[in-house]
Amino acid sequence: MVTLKQLAKELNVSISTVSKALNNSEEIGEETIKRVKELADLYNYKPNKVALSLKQNKTKTIGVIIPDILNHFLAKVLFGIEREAAQYGYNIITCISNESLEKEKDGLQLLANGSVDGFILCVAQETQVKNEIAHFKKTIGQGLPIVMFDRVAHDVLCDKVIVDDFDATYNATKSLLLEGRKNVAFISGIDDLSVGKLRERGYNKAILESSNQLPVALKISKMEDSQLKIKLFFENNKIDGVIAADSASGVISINTAIGFGLHVPKDISVIGFSSKYISNHSIPRLTSIRQHAKDIGANAAQLLIRRLQNKNMSENDVSTRIIKTSLIKSGSTL
Amino acid sequence: MVTLKQLAKELNVSISTVSKALNNSEEIGEETIKRVKELADLYNYKPNKVALSLKQNKTKTIGVIIPDILNHFLAKVLFGIEREAAQYGYNIITCISNESLEKEKDGLQLLANGSVDGFILCVAQETQVKNEIAHFKKTIGQGLPIVMFDRVAHDVLCDKVIVDDFDATYNATKSLLLEGRKNVAFISGIDDLSVGKLRERGYNKAILESSNQLPVALKISKMEDSQLKIKLFFENNKIDGVIAADSASGVISINTAIGFGLHVPKDISVIGFSSKYISNHSIPRLTSIRQHAKDIGANAAQLLIRRLQNKNMSENDVSTRIIKTSLIKSGSTL
DNA sequence: TATTATATGGTCACTCTTAAACAATTAGCC
DNA sequence: GGCTAATTGTTTAAGAGTGACCATATAATA
Numbered sequence A, B: 001m002v003t004l005k006q007l008a009k010e011l012n013v014s015i016s017t018v019s020k021a022l023n024n025s026e027e028i029g030e031e032t033i034k035r036v037k038e039l040a041d042l043y044n045y046k047p048n049k050v051a052l053s054l055k056q057n058k059t060k061t062i063g064v065i066i067p068d069i070l071n072h073f074l075a076k077v078l079f080g081i082e083r084e085a086a087q088y089g090y091n092i093i094t095c096i097s098n099e100s101l102e103k104e105k106d107g108l109q110l111l112a113n114g115s116v117d118g119f120i121l122c123v124a125q126e127t128q129v130k131n132e133i134a135h136f137k138k139t140i141g142q143g144l145p146i147v148m149f150d151r152v153a154h155d156v157l158c159d160k161v162i163v164d165d166f167d168a169t170y171n172a173t174k175s176l177l178l179e180g181r182k183n184v185a186f187i188s189g190i191d192d193l194s195v196g197k198l199r200e201r202g203y204n205k206a207i208l209e210s211s212n213q214l215p216v217a218l219k220i221s222k223m224e225d226s227q228l229k230i231k232l233f234f235e236n237n238k239i240d241g242v243i244a245a246d247s248a249s250g251v252i253s254i255n256t257a258i259g260f261g262l263h264v265p266k267d268i269s270v271i272g273f274s275s276k277y278i279s280n281h282s283i284p285r286l287t288s289i290r291q292h293a294k295d296i297g298a299n300a301a302q303l304l305i306r307r308l309q310n311k312n313m314s315e316n317d318v319s320t321r322i323i324k325t326s327l328i329k330s331g332s333t334l
Numbered sequence C: 001t002a003t004t005a006t007a008t009g010g011t012c013a014c015t016c017t018t019a020a021a022c023a024a025t026t027a028g029c030c
Numbered sequence D: 001g002g003c004t005a006a007t008t009g010t011t012t013a014a015g016a017g018t019g020a021c022c023a024t025a026t027a028a029t030a
Helices: A004-011 A015-022 A030-042 A049-056 A072-087 A101-111 A125-130 A134-141 A165-178 A194-210 A223-236 A247-259 A293-309 B004-011 B015-022 B030-042 B049-056 B072-087 B101-111 B125-130 B134-141 B165-178 B194-210 B223-236 B247-259 B293-309
Strands: A061-066 A091-096 A118-121 A146-149 A159-163 A184-188 A216-219 A241-244 A269-273 A287-290 A320-323 A326-328 B061-066 B091-096 B118-121 B146-149 B159-163 B184-188 B216-219 B241-244 B269-273 B287-290 B320-323 B326-328
Touching: A004 A015, A004 A030, A015 A030, A049 B049, A061 A072, A061 A101, A061 A293, A072 A091, A072 A293, A072 B091, A091 A101, A091 B072, A101 A118, A101 A125, A101 A134, A118 A293, A134 A146, A146 A293, A159 A165, A159 A293, A165 A184, A165 A194, A165 A241, A165 A269, A165 A287, A165 A326, A184 A194, A184 A223, A184 A247, A216 A223, A223 A247, A241 A247, A247 A269, A293 A320, B004 B015, B004 B030, B015 B030, B061 B072, B061 B101, B061 B293, B072 B091, B072 B293, B091 B101, B101 B118, B101 B125, B101 B134, B118 B293, B134 B146, B146 B293, B159 B165, B159 B293, B165 B184, B165 B194, B165 B241, B165 B269, B165 B287, B165 B326, B184 B194, B184 B223, B184 B247, B216 B223, B223 B247, B241 B247, B247 B269, B293 B320
Parallel strands: A061 A091, A061 A118, A118 A146, A146 A159, A159 A320, A184 A216, A184 A241, A241 A269, A269 A287, B061 B091, B061 B118, B118 B146, B146 B159, B159 B320, B184 B216, B184 B241, B241 B269, B269 B287
Antiparallel strands: A091 B091, A287 A326, B287 B326
């Protein structure tokens, strides 16, 4: 990697002459500019990012802390963040908290030393359970803005991008009731997350409001048990509709129903939170609530970059964007 | 963020005294070290990463370029890389090439300006199709080592981590033939990838070697068509076994078979390349070839870090690690 | 011809950190 | 008391780059 110094030496001019020439400064003669640029091209000179970051006190890099990269939704948000950020010339440093408070703190600490200009993150499960927010406040106090998405800490003053989870399940449940379903159950593998709770509340409200059934919920804490738990649940409950809070539960519900000889969607309807990719895994395809994960990522990136580029924005002037879900009708509902 | 300068000023000592004190230098008195450390703790001083990078001419950051973060396998490899790298104090900058040669080049370019110490990447589909390798060689020529995983460019001299794809499908096919299957088909949604081709060859060899059937392959180019294509394929072919080159095809094959009233695995066996997570999406669960994605990531990270920390390693002295797959028997085979 | 204006390029300081080289203080010893 | 040696701390350079300010040469003007 060539440096200005080396170019300067070879051209017999000063370092800053080279720098100015490459930046098309008025102070440098045409001829010199040409000479400099030719040599720079020849050596494929690129300004050293690290030196630039040091000088300008900004890295054009965003720290992203996500709890689980294997979660399709979160991966998709990351995709959205990356794409939007790239558009503005920002890079992404990724930390995976593995749903652990400790790793989340570490990630924040590790990158809050000049490595990044700000953070986009989704709060870890453990953090939500323990309701810890000191590390977020500390980071913001250090001058590093945070944007939270999906699972957010409401008591932290920062930009947020959330999904209308409550409305989503409320409306989805309503739509099953409108189909004439009499026993709509709620199945969740994410009961301990804020969004999981919101989704259940939306379901509960719809059921209590307009039906004569009571809410029935199955909560699964370990992925491995899903198939078994759902099977038992079907055996012990008369169900003709399912609202699944996560994508796996939706797909498995359909397959379980089919296994019991039921016809989907004639005998039972299923709606789940799912991407196009996963909804394809069942036949018929899962009618799904799309969270527009890429949009969530893009919006988070926008909020952060806006703040980074408006140095005079007050820390107290925060916004929350709500990304509306869409209900994509597919084969698993009438 | 406090700097050495500010601490030095407040303590009335020179900047480097503070620096040395914090680094436990022998040259600084105990008392001074204590004073310095106390103030540093008070202000939660952390050395500025950017200045350090500039000084030491290394960033402790790895550039990872992957074609698709929504691919569960690739996401899992990323997870493995991140975890291993974190152990050694390395951060990960992620670029998503979206299977595009152009974006892959850009990512390499953009980060080869001092942002990272080296790269871990999986070659984009377009790059494989066009068989372009100049950009890889250029990057390595600039002194930035590359480690390739899964899909690799054989003509580039660098460390590699690959899967024994050929053996995997060869053995999987054999195992179906041993079950007594007479019509084993190969279904692939990744026909244009090097690994897709390898997997088909493994299947072909096993079929030609030990059976009196001929190879039968279904190649799907668009994900959206999977369900339809597989359905048609089942209608037009007598099949009692499926080797799926990707996870979606495996799951969909099972569901399609069930849709046709077949019993899995009594009437038909299915084996696919899949993670535990995805194999859970069908009932019965998909018997799968596990690629140990996390191990692949960890190995790639190890290879790169080893090279970064051994400055005297020759560019020509490269190694290739083969990560053996495992066949995890589950409900979709006898 | 002397002065000024203009064009062009150089010098220096600064970002933050480390480390080699150098300086100053103090204690020990004869 | 004066010298040496040990201890402790400071100065300086370097890493790559930018930008404010300064310097020089040439051309234009009075």
